[in-house]
Amino acid sequence: MMSRLYPTVLLCAYGFFSNLRPLEPFLTAFLLGPDKNLTETEVVNEIYPIWTYSYLLLLFPVFLATDYLCYKPVLVLQATSLVVTYVMLWKAQGTLAMQFLEFFFGLATASDVAYYSYIYSVVDPAQYQRMTGFCRSATLFGSAAGCLIGQLLLSVAKAELLHLVFITLASAAVAFVAPWFLPKPKRSLFFHKNPGLAEDDQRSSSSKSSSEKSEDAEVKVPLNTTNSAVSRSSEAGTHNGGLVGVLRILFEDFVQCYKCRPLLAWSLWWALATCGYFQVINYAQPLWETVRPSQDYEIYNGYVETLSTLFGALAALLAGCLPVSWSVWGELLLCVLSLxxxxxxxxxxxxxxxxxCYGSYVLFRTTYMLLITVATYQIAANLSMQRYALVFGVNTFVALLLQSLLTLVVVDSAGLGLNVFTQFLVYGVYFAVIAGIFLLAWAFKLASRRRSKQEVLRNGGTPPAAASPPLASI
Incomplete structure (x- = not known):
């Protein structure tokens, strides 16, 4: 128990303090204010897009480096990047310096994969769900606390925005200490796989009852090749396959996973919606700043971010309790809630x-958190740990690729360079298109089921009950 408690406490402390950022809800106001004296066009169309591009370019290399280096060095790199980001925010001036700042923040964001996967290398699989909950809760509470502290300091203590930079930097400095004391894992998912884990998985699989095996055959096909995936990953990582072997295994698993139509549907929503979600939250502050300039009025961004984070956490908890058959109504609900x-x-x-604007933003984030939690569960419930990391990584990469294209065309001064109101009009149309896609998907599924029942009746058989798709329903 102590072997699990020590890294868990350190990791949660790191997650809390690295996300305790009182300045974050007021970043746009700070950049437009007298401390940096940048224009709205520079901030929105030239500086903010760099985060999207750097996150996309760094995601896959950091993913491989995280596994090859066994997590800890990448966590140290993330902590260093955050400190560099806020030192530059304090000292640096000019558009170019702020673009470099966004690059370092993109590196820190891409390194989140190390934070969320480290715990899997030091605890037993039976503890994955609990430990994941601890780590995610720590980041959510840190984010909510940072937003609330920032708002209270501005509204009650009448602090200046520069003071929030100091506090955010101090919090990043505290977080910087924690990764150095984490134990370095001796195994990882792909490059340093422990063969004993594969044997444990095989023994666990062979110990299942016949009824459980038949259920797996119906529910988890074509994702039930866990043992072969584990053993092949182990072989690729411990013998001469090296990077090429790991890439080959990843590609084979990628093809196998995305043959599953329900997984493909949930992954499609994940990628499309996450792209739009990132755009909305990234450019909400410039919108608010245009509607209510911080230099003329008191703003309450911190309260809004705190509420949206807490409601998002509640929505994530609610997702596991909703009495909804997602296998039957999933596409329709994705359509309605995307709308x-x-x-x-x-x-x-x-x-x-x-x-x-504030109320709509809170509702927007809460709805997304509800659906992304359902999508996460629907995808992860029937995947091995190796494929869990692969599918989630691919979905995030596709979301970032779409976001980069959207940013380049709509936001970047090299593209259309639209003003913030026109941007949000585009984002609204974007989510309406997502709703239309899943309305068509639901109609197609209904038509397919109707045709299959008619064929069974014509052949003299008994129409089946509602067919279960490969992914489990809540």
């Missing part, structure tokens, strides 16, 4: 009232 997200974005864009 709700589109309405939230349209409302923020068109009404130009700060309180309506």
């Amino acid at each position: 709700l997200m589109a309405v939230c974005v349209f409302v923020m864009d068109m009404l130009k009232n700060i309180w309506v």
